[in-house]
Amino acid sequence: MKRTFAIFAVAATLAVAGLLASVYAQNVTANKEHGIALRPTATAVSEATVREYSIPSAKGPSCIKHLGLTVSQTRMGQVGGTGALAANPQVNPQPPGGDPAGPANLNSLIQRFLSTFRSSPEKAGAILNENFSASGADLYRWNCQSCHGPDGQGAPPEINSVLGPVQGTSPVLSRRRMEARGLDVDDDVIQQTTELAEASLRDRFQHGGKNMPSFEYLRADEVEALFGYLEKLASVPPTKRDGLRVPESAARVGEHIVRGTCHVCHDATGPGSGHSAMTQGTIPSLASIPRDHSLSGVVHQVQYGSCATMKMTGGDTMPAYPYFTEEEIAAVYLVPYSARP
Numbered sequence: 001m002k003r004t005f006a007i008f009a010v011a012a013t014l015a016v017a018g019l020l021a022s023v024y025a026q027n028v029t030a031n032k033e034h035g036i037a038l039r040p041t042a043t044a045v046s047e048a049t050v051r052e053y054s055i056p057s058a059k060g061p062s063c064i065k066h067l068g069l070t071v072s073q074t075r076m077g078q079v080g081g082t083g084a085l086a087a088n089p090q091v092n093p094q095p096p097g098g099d100p101a102g103p104a105n106l107n108s109l110i111q112r113f114l115s116t117f118r119s120s121p122e123k124a125g126a127i128l129n130e131n132f133s134a135s136g137a138d139l140y141r142w143n144c145q146s147c148h149g150p151d152g153q154g155a156p157p158e159i160n161s162v163l164g165p166v167q168g169t170s171p172v173l174s175r176r177r178m179e180a181r182g183l184d185v186d187d188d189v190i191q192q193t194t195e196l197a198e199a200s201l202r203d204r205f206q207h208g209g210k211n212m213p214s215f216e217y218l219r220a221d222e223v224e225a226l227f228g229y230l231e232k233l234a235s236v237p238p239t240k241r242d243g244l245r246v247p248e249s250a251a252r253v254g255e256h257i258v259r260g261t262c263h264v265c266h267d268a269t270g271p272g273s274g275h276s277a278m279t280q281g282t283i284p285s286l287a288s289i290p291r292d293h294s295l296s297g298v299v300h301q302v303q304y305g306s307c308a309t310m311k312m313t314g315g316d317t318m319p320a321y322p323y324f325t326e327e328e329i330a331a332v333y334l335v336p337y338s339a340r341p
């Protein structure tokens, strides 16, 4: 029920989005020569003050272009699966001990943003930086699922499973395994090997892997919450990281999804989906998307993937991402909108 309502509510605001699109297009034209429109910056959105939003995207070429690959030559960004996000009332519960009047979830923040934008853009901009509480599962969905799948198993041999390396970090599991094999349990060995496994995972987030991009933009508390969820995926006995929640804003959600998912295939800046560009097989840049597409168009493209006509051309197509909610996609889309000077 709630979901149907959300779809309706986002659809009902499309008129607003259409209005924004034309205003925005004018600004882009005006600013083009100065190169200031939609220029991504290195500033973390979460640190930016109100009215100083940057595009929540990584810089430069897409992850796969950086590796010299095309969409059809890799599984990266295409392993997320066809399952929609489970309708789970626990997904965004009120943070324990949190402000009862505070925002419960992203949906309510986006709805408030949309209903405030027309009358008071400045107030609306601030709403995008208000915090709600997100889970390690959310962080995994936004940043990891498109390559490692809903179950963490990836697409071997190209994309290794996360499960083994995460199991390697668990002292409890290591001890059980040694016992099961009839080995003498050596606490020092267990400590050393599990610490090493944990350090190597942390290093992977910080610096990326051979082909895996870096996730240096994850905050320390986000990494802990993500670990908590990875342990769940890997069936590791729960640790103190189990069920950790973190404060996130709509702006930050947009940043996670763009950097963790869209940037796998889309360059940060460059041409949009003009007809000639597309027939040459160019994937439109992230910066061009809010300029060239409506909110509903982007929600549809992300939830359903490339349209039938695009599939018939035989060029690269985009898979569906039904595991992102409309509000999450709206966050991706609206942040650059509200960043207008």
Ligand code: HEC
Residues within 6 Å of the ligand: 063, 076, 077, 140, 143, 144, 145, 146, 147, 148, 158, 159, 160, 161, 162, 163, 165, 166, 201, 204, 208, 209, 210, 211, 212, 213, 215, 230, 260, 261, 264
């Ligand atoms: C763009 C695709 C992509 C994304 C997104 C991605 N990874 Fe990976 N990951 C890879 C690839 C490719 C490998 C295989 C090793 C390599 O090339 O680095 C890998 C390997 C791994 C491994 C296994 C390493 C080993 O020793 O076998 C872990 C653990 C991992 N990723 C965790 C994560 C987590 C957690 C996230 C989300 C924060 C994530 N990855 C996001 C592509 C990705």
Ligand code: HEC
Residues within 6 Å of the ligand: 071, 076, 077, 078, 146, 257, 258, 261, 262, 263, 264, 265, 266, 273, 282, 283, 284, 289, 293, 297, 298, 301, 302, 305, 306, 307, 310, 316, 317, 318, 319, 321, 332
């Ligand atoms: C696996 C690669 C891949 C990923 C990841 C990806 N896209 Fe795409 N996207 C494409 C390709 C290829 C096209 C061009 C074909 C088309 O237009 O359907 C495209 C086109 C688009 C278009 C233009 C559609 C049109 O009608 O012109 C939009 C909007 C878009 N993507 C949004 C996104 C967003 C937002 C994300 C992140 C949630 C994302 N994409 C992630 C591959 C990807």
